[in-house]
Amino acid sequence: MKLYNTQTQTKEEFTLRNNEVSLYVCGITPYDTTHLGHAFTYTAYDPLIRYLELKGISVRYAQNVTDIDDDILKRAAETGENWRELGNRWTEHFIQDMMALNVRPPDYYPRATGVIPDIIQSVEELIRAGAAYVKNGNVYYEVNRYPDFGQLSHLPRSDMLAIANERGNKPDDPNKRNPLDFVLWQAQAPGEPAWESPWGSGRPGWHIECSTMATKYLGKTVDIHGGGLDLCFPHHECEIAQVKPVRDLDPYVRYWMHTAMVGYQGEKMSKSLGNLVMVADLLRTYSPDALRLYLGSHHYREAWSYHEEDLQKSQELADKLSQAVRVESGKGASFNPAETIREFEESMEDDLGTPSAVHALERLAQGILDAHKDQNDVKEAQEMLRKYGLVFGLTFGAGTPEERVVKGWNAKKR
Secondary structure, eight states: OOOEEEETTEEEEESSSSSSEEEEEEOOSSSSSSSHHHHHHHHHHHHHHHHHTTTTOEEEEOOOOSSSSSHHHHHHHHHHHHHHHHHHHHHHHHHHHHHHHHHHHHOOOBGGGGHHHHHHHHHHHHHHHTSEETTEEEEOOOOGGGGTTTTTTOOOOOHHHHHHHHHTTTOOOOOOTTTTTTTEEEETTOOOOOOTTTOSSSOOHHHEEEHHHHHHOOOSSEEEEEEGGGGIIIHHHHHHHHHHTTSTEEEEEEEEEEEEEOOOOEEOTTTTTTTTHHHHTTTTOOOOHHHHHHHHHTTTTTTTTTTTHHHHHOOOHHHHHHHHHOOOOSSSSSSOOOOHHHHHHHHHBBTTTTTHHHHHHEEEEEHHHHHHTTOOHHHHHHHHHHHGGGGOOOOTTTOOOOOOHHHHTTTTTT
């Protein structure tokens, strides 16, 4: 298998350290989910996990919940809802959507608020390493102490500040030595939730949450780290900077994967623009299989825009696949699915080429239907269609997700 590594900007041979893969994907900030952009990200990594498991490789998967954040506190203030109840409600909404789409649940699903002592320890390590400084109860990462800052995004330093400012950085913070320095721990503001720390009451910064959770649950080196492309900088860049000064001999992440942005009505789909297409709304009209095939028909690294007519075509394909696995097998010559299975596997192993893999499933289904008309034996081909369709979480019209999906996600609820 070859995967595109954002850090090296090349397709690389994906090598195993043992017969196990560790995967960390940045999760939601639960205040308004789940739109099609969210679904694209999490259903992009799901076929990777399922394909590796199909090949007998164990996957340890962690996905976080950023349940304390400026956006959550802002939304809670606007609605008058308790911030924790708001986060739990939207997290449960997201979980229901993931279950409906038959997305394999993560093995670890930590909330940021559940690992505060670990985060404090991470910040203390960075202070001892000379990479961070304390000012008025706040702790900041000093970017100038890390010359390799930019190694993931490949952005020139001159371009970084404007992008960071668009994505949550506060350049005018008077406690900073440099506008690009980022917060590891922020002192409590009036009325905000806070936790005790060596620097006073406060709460963690966004970036330190993820690097702490990734290494806590998956170890000092993570095989694959994923998320949306908009997280590459500053979020993932900052994660590397937070880990390297205290674990310099070991790579933090071996392969960085980023999913492209999803657009609608000529703009990137985003909460701030309000041009959201919500998964729950689509599932009132279209089947989960149709949505999974629609999402899978786009390569994870290629930006695309939502068009309902394309989703309608995916519904037709889902119906065709369901028909193919249900037709009664004849007693004639056995239909051999080997060619389309080889096409499927080659597609998946070429940087997760899901569009071609979906096409292979369509070819297999059509082959089954044609063989059925000639009263040929299609049992083996139907078994292969079910087996490889499950890489995309397809249930072939069963109407219910897998038992392990329901059980696993229900265990992640609060």
